[in-house]
Amino acid sequence: MDLDILKKKYFFMPDATRGAVRYLTTKQLEETGTEAIVTNxxxxxxxxxxxxxxQLGGIKKMMGWNGIVFTDSGGFQLFSLLHSxxxxxxxHDNGATFRxxxxxNTYExxxxxxxxxxxxxxxxxxxxLDDCRDTNLSRKEAEQxxxxxxxxxxxxxxxxxxEHGGTSKTGKLLTCVVQGANYSDLRAYCAKELVKIGFDGYNFGGYVVDSDGELVVEEMSAMIENIPKxxxxxxxxxxxxxxxxxAAEIGFNxxxxxLVTRNARHGTLYTSEGVLRIKNSDMGLDKRPVDINCNCECCKNYSRAYLHHMLKNEEATALTLLTIHNLTFYQNLIAKLNGDI
Ligand SMILES: [Zn+2]
Incomplete structure (x- = not known):
């Protein structure tokens, strides 16, 4: 598999937390235009x-998935569960011990x-593995x-x-995480030091939005300015x-x-005309598709009213269709960035 493509194009990776994107089969996942996923x-x-x-041949074999798979290090989820x-x-200095x-069971x-x-x-x-902490860190905590x-x-x-022979033996890439909380100079320093070690990719870690929900543009730029193009x-x-x-404008790809899959399950849908809440009572008789400009299985075949009815009654089919729609919306956004549509 040519993983160099990851350095050249934009990708949106849905979260296949436990080796599955919730409510979708692998075939349905492929049909949304998804080319890469991230597992936990x-x-x-x-x-x-x-x-x-x-023993089962790896996550790709288990899923029947021919696309790209990222794994996170486990740090973000673990440390947020431990800190909270x-x-x-x-x-501790050697990682984390937890139950x-x-x-x-106890793990290290x-x-x-x-x-x-x-x-x-x-x-x-x-x-x-990175030392991921909360948002509002003191300077000292962020330095640590x-x-x-x-x-x-x-x-x-x-x-x-x-131990594993690196990329040449495994065919895998290794990426790292840039930390530094809300301190742009620390983000820049962390990025520069990681570049000295040398990785196939640089990931912006920690929290990406501030307490007002705004993207931390300055800190993200500090990372991008200090890594190879x-x-x-x-x-x-x-x-x-x-x-x-x-983030794409800053230089991320x-x-x-x-949000994509979670919002779908709660009936919050992304459309070319803004956010649509399918559970709202005014959807009950709406014969239009979720998004007239979308060509997904959900929008081609079903009305808002039908989806409203199914979701109100917790039909699993609605969760599948709405997830297909939201993910297709995101993949179309990425395709536009790539100049494919
Ligand atoms: Zn759709």
Whole structure:
């Protein structure tokens, strides 16, 4: 697989958290125009576990998916669960030790184990473990997060190259995460230091919107200005359609967000005329498609009224159709950025 394409085009990656985009078959996923997905290392670590995935031939074989698969490092989800005290465990200089609330097993996630797990999952693009914290960090906390992120990135790269033979042996790419919270100079410093280690891509980590929900444009620019042009530039967790366009203008080319699929399930739909709430009572007799300008299976065949009725009655078919629509809307936005339509 030619992964260099990831450095040349725009991609939107839906979240296949546990190796599935919720409510879609892999064929339906392909039909939305999706070419790459991102899976969640932490959730796959807990179930079914990396050894099981490896025995089953890897996540792509399991899904019957021929496109590109990213794995995150597991850090973002784990650290936010630990910092918010939803899960028990602690973050330390060597990674994190934690207990899964479901079956009570104890796990240790280190830079090295994070790489091993991602290799076993069988993704195409790996992400280094980073020290991801909350939004409003003090300068000192942000500096600590950057230093740890750099140390862990170095350890990940070293392990990937020495234990697994790097890209030449595995055919996989390794990307890293730029931290630095709301301090643009720290973002710039972190990016520069990571470039010295050398990665296939640079991902903007931490929170991408401020407390007012505004994209952190200045911090994102500080990263872009300090990394090579011909590389993967992933704005993790971006976001709303207008934020994707803004991030693309800054220089990012990869995006993902849970909003697309989550909003679909709640009946919040993206259309060429703005956001549509299919659960609203005025949809009950509306014979029009969700979006007259959309060519997806949902818009070609069904009325707003029918979808309204199904969603009100929690029919799983509605969740499938609405997810297909929202994802198609996003992939069309990306196709426009690529100049394909
Ligand atoms: Zn549609």
């Amino acid at each position: 290392t932490l959730h796959l670590l807990i179930h079914p576990g990396p050894d099981v995935i490896q 005290k939803k899960w028990k465990g602690k973050v 899964s609330p479901k079956e009570g 996630l280190t830079p090295e184990s994070s790489i091993d797990i991602q290799i076993k999952i069988g993704s195409d693009v790996l992400v280094t 997060s950057v230093e740890r992120t750099l140390k862990w990135a170095y350890r990940c790269k070293n392990h990937f190259d020495k 011909d590389t993967i530039k992933y704005a993790m967790g971006v976001g709303k359609p207008e934020d994707i366009l803004k 990869l995006f993902d967000t849970v």
